[in-house]
Amino acid sequence: MSEEISQSFSFRYIFEDEKQHEISAETLLTAELSLLDYIHRFSKKTGIQVGLVYKTREPGSVQDYFDLVWSNPLFQASAAFIIKDVLTAIIKKFISPNPKNKLSDEESTKLNIANYIDLKSKFEAGKLTAEEVNAFLDNDSKLKKYKSIFWKSVKDDSQIKKVEIKRDTNVIQLVQRPDFDSRIIDEKQxxxxxxxxxxxxxxxxxxxxxxxxxxxxxxxxxxxxxxxxxxxxxxxxxxxxxxxxxxxxxxxxxxxxxxxxxxxxxxxxxxxxxxxxxxxDPNHTIKIEHSTKKENSNAGQLNLFE
Missing domain, CATH: 2.40.50 (OB fold (Dihydrolipoamide Acetyltransferase, E2P))
Structure with missing residues (x-):
């Protein structure tokens, strides 16, 4: 029997002007799309199918209500607690500062290859922990990029002074404007x-x-x-x-x-x-290793070796 388990969250964008009830469409759409990309990436790489469902927004308010939904036709009731832990871990990592102690590329690669192989099997066995999910979320480069796009879009809207994140009706984090940067990737690095x-x-x-x-x-x-x-x-x-x-x-x-x-x-x-x-530099020579497979020439591009 197919079953679904969902966990409700909301992001509330709080303005400097307490009377303001509008937000830039570009800011909101960019933020929502980056969260969707983040969830899709997690599902694609781990095999743990998580969906994002937005709810109707409250009139006169700029607040996003959404559910993260896990579905599995082979659902086991004993997994319900672990599923909600995983869904919460995904959102908590999305709203948390980036880790200060960045792993080297080699360490990050080794860690994630292991995670790709083990996360789904541990999840299905009911043994997956929030710590293991966090290790994956911390070191996947595309997940960090989507997270960064979200927080940069919020930062670029000068009217937003903080973002309030709730799970059900409980506030799990309130991120102030000065803290937005700690969640954005420094492209220079x-x-x-x-x-x-x-x-x-x-x-x-x-x-x-x-x-x-x-x-x-x-x-x-x-x-x-x-x-x-x-x-x-x-x-x-x-x-x-x-x-x-x-x-x-x-x-x-x-x-x-x-x-x-x-x-x-x-x-x-x-x-x-x-x-x-x-x-x-007429004295410069370039050694070219020609492929045995002939490629079609590109229109508008001159090959100086033909």
């Missing part, structure tokens, strides 16, 4: 800005309509990247800067963006934020 990076261009994008990535070599490694410097791109599109071989380089502000696949650190993405200068 997640991404690395490489100043005056020298990147040799192997495949520039020559047409304005193209959405392809540029290709180049940085420190003997082939990378793909988007260029965000519009002044530089316009000089390329107009023909002021000409690429005749893979000896043209740019001196730039290069952003290295960490990527994760199933909480394993994957190949990073790159982005050129600003081009400081460019030049030609």
């Amino acid at each position: 997640e991404n690395e800005i490489i100043h005056n990076a020298k990147v040799f261009i192997t495949s520039p994008v020559l047409t304005k309509e193209s959405n392809e990535m540029w290709s180049g070599e940085y420190e003997n490694q082939l990378i793909k990247f988007y260029v965000k410097d519009n002044d530089f791109k316009n000089k390329v599109f107009s023909g002021e800067i000409v690429f005749k071989g893979a000896t043209i380089f740019i001196d730039c502000e290069l952003k290295k963006i960490k990527q994760f696949e199933d909480n394993r650190e994957a190949k990073p993405k790159y982005q050129v934020d600003e081009v400081n200068s460019w030049g030609d």
Whole structure:
């Protein structure tokens, strides 16, 4: 028999002006979507199916009422207590400050691989603890991102001075505006800005309509990247800067963006934020390892090795 167990929560956004009963649609929708992404991510990676159901809002109030719902056709009554503990742990971690003692990437990966394997089986056996759920929630990179988006959207609305979170009718936390930052990821710590990076261009994008990535070599490694410097791109599109071989380089502000696949650190993405200068080094050579599988050429992108 299919059964459901739910736990009710609410987020109340409290304004500086006590007479105010309106909130920016962008703030509220971003906050709600990030919580939904957080719940979906947890369910997808653990196999523990948790849904988010919003209730009708109280007229004249800016307060979100919602249920976290767990459903399982093989429901066992003995699991009810553990289920509510897990649902509460999810929300408590979502509203808590980020841990100060951040694990290294290697430690985080090992911990989460173990959690992916064990969480669902422990849950079904009725042995899953809130501490084990918290360990997973603390160190999954995408969960931290969704949580950060929620709190940043709330912070960006200058009218909100605090957020009150309830379980049923009991307040479980009241987060003041000065404490919003402790729940937001510092992007400067997640991404690395490489100043005056020298990147040799192997495949520039020559047409304005193209959405392809540029290709180049940085420190003997082939990378793909988007260029965000519009002044530089316009000089390329107009023909002021000409690429005749893979000896043209740019001196730039290069952003290295960490990527994760199933909480394993994957190949990073790159982005050129600003081009400081460019030049030609005819003595530079690039070793290219050609794939045995022929790939289709990208429209608007010039391969300087063909």
